[in-house]
Amino acid sequence: MRLEGSCHCGAVRFSVEAYAPVPYLRCYCSICRKTAGGGGYAINLGARADTLEIRGEDNITVFHATVDGEQSPAERRFCARCGSALWVWDPRWPDLLHPFASVIDTPLPDPPAHAHMMLGSKASWVRVDAGPDDTRHDRYPPDSLEEWHRAHGLSGKG
Template identity: 60%
Template sequence: MLLEGSCHCQAVTFSVKSSHPFPFNRCYCSVCRKTAGGGGYAINLSGDSNTLRISGKEHIAIYQAVIDGEQSTGERHFCQRCASALWVYDPEWPELVHPFASAIDTPLPSPPKLTHMMLGSKAEWVEVNAQIQDKCFYAYPDESLAEWHQRLGLER
C-alpha cells in the first residue's frame, strides 16, 4: 500500500510503500510520548526505506534520543518549522522506515486488534483504553510489526 504523509505546515511531504499499514502498535514510552504526543502514545507503521520519497528535505531535522545514558541509533525525523513527527529510521535495520501514523494522510485500514507497549513508561495521566482482544506489554511486545500483520493475514 502506498502511504502518503506530511507535516502540519505542509513544508514536508513524503510517500513510502508499506506491507504493514495497520496502525495497531501503540507505544507509551517517554520518547514517543514527548516527541510525538498523540494521546500519550505514538503509532509507528512499517515501510520499505528504498521507496521513501521526500519533498521538502531542507525542512527536516533529526533527533536521536538518549536512552539509559546511551544515544539511540534510531533517527526521529521531524519538521523544523512545525515540529511534526514524521518517521523513525534506524541504520541497524536499513531496509525499514517507520512513519508515524499521525503523519499519514492516506486513509489507513482499521486494525482488528491493538498492541499497547511500553506501559511501564506510561505517564500517570494517560488512560489506556485496551479492549479484551488487545495485548498489553510492560516493555516490548513479543512480535514485530511484520509478524503481527502476518499472523492476522493483513499484509498488503
C-alpha cells in the same frame, strides 16, 4: 500499500511503500510520548526505506534520543518548521522505516485489535483504552510489526 504523508504546515510531504500499514501498535515509551504522542502514545507503521520519496527535505531535522544514558543511533525525523514527527529510521535495520501514523494522509486500515507496548514507562495521567482483544506489554510485544500483520492476514493490505 503506498502511503502519502505530510507535516502539519505542508513544508514536508513524503510517500513510502508500507509492508505493515495497520495502525495497531500503541507505544507509551517516554520518547514516543514526548516527541509524537498527544494521547500519551505514538503509533508507528512499517515501511521499506528504499521506497521513501520526499518533497521538502530541506525542512527536515533529526533528533537522536538518549536511551539508558547513551545516544541512540535511531534517527527521528521532524519538520523543522512546525515540529511534526514524521518517521524513525535506524541504521541497525537500514531497510526499514517507521512513519508515524499521525502524519499519514492516506486512509489507513482499521485494526482488528491494538497492542499497547512500553506500558512500564506510561505517564501516570494516561488511561489505556484497551478493548477485549487488545494485548498489553510492559516492554515490547513478542511479534514484530511484520509478524503481527502476517498473523492477522493484513500484510501490505489497505
